[in-house]
Amino acid sequence: GIGSLFSALKVVRLLRLGRVVRKLDRYLEYGAAMLVLLLCFYMLVAHWLACIWYSIGKSDADNGIQYSWLWKLANVTQTPYKYISNGSNMLELTDGPSKKTMYVTSLYFTMTCMTSVGFGNVAAETDNEKIFTICMMIIAALLYATIFGHVTTIIQQMTSATAKYHEMLNNVREFMKLHEVPKALSERVMDYVVSTWAMTKGIDTNKV
Numbered sequence: 001g002i003g004s005l006f007s008a009l010k011v012v013r014l015l016r017l018g019r020v021v022r023k024l025d026r027y028l029e030y031g032a033a034m035l036v037l038l039l040c041f042y043m044l045v046a047h048w049l050a051c052i053w054y055s056i057g058k059s060d061a062d063n064g065i066q067y068s069w070l071w072k073l074a075n076v077t078q079t080p081y082k083y084i085s086n087g088s089n090m091l092e093l094t095d096g097p098s099k100k101t102m103y104v105t106s107l108y109f110t111m112t113c114m115t116s117v118g119f120g121n122v123a124a125e126t127d128n129e130k131i132f133t134i135c136m137m138i139i140a141a142l143l144y145a146t147i148f149g150h151v152t153t154i155i156q157q158m159t160s161a162t163a164k165y166h167e168m169l170n171n172v173r174e175f176m177k178l179h180e181v182p183k184a185l186s187e188r189v190m191d192y193v194v195s196t197w198a199m200t201k202g203i204d205t206n207k208v
Helices: 003-028 031-062 070-074 099-114 127-178 181-201
Strands: 081-085 091-095
Touching: 003 091, 003 099, 031 127, 070 091, 070 099, 127 181
Parallel strands: none
Antiparallel strands: 081 091
């Protein structure tokens, strides 16, 4: 009855999950694709943090804090904020830097923090900004270590096959020199080794 139906649904979900994992493995086996994927993820996190950083600055500015990073940016770019009455005895913040300038500056700040470069021309001023910056530095440190650890592993994997190929060629050459194999025969052997590697990519079919 219902129990068998739930069991069938679970099997279908597992089969679908298996297909997704196989497809993902198929794409991730290419080192270059994985590097691009990691870079995109890194930039996506930087974008999210930049949006949060902007939101904090905007909130502080709306609350009348005139020493936040966003208010200082307005003064530096000579596009100062202005308060106007909205008709209900409330002051509304207007003017200020363009959205493009605010986003680029936010992304610039998050990238300098995430890469530990920090030039100091954009800095946390209010308590909210300082708390967020501390959290962002912790996240960035973990993310930096994780992503670039994977990058190192991927580069090693990409170069290991080439290193193995050259090591094999050197071993074959040394073997033929040691046993004084005639030049014509040694060239034929080297051609065979190179062509075999080109077809098998170093994979031992017997082990597979």
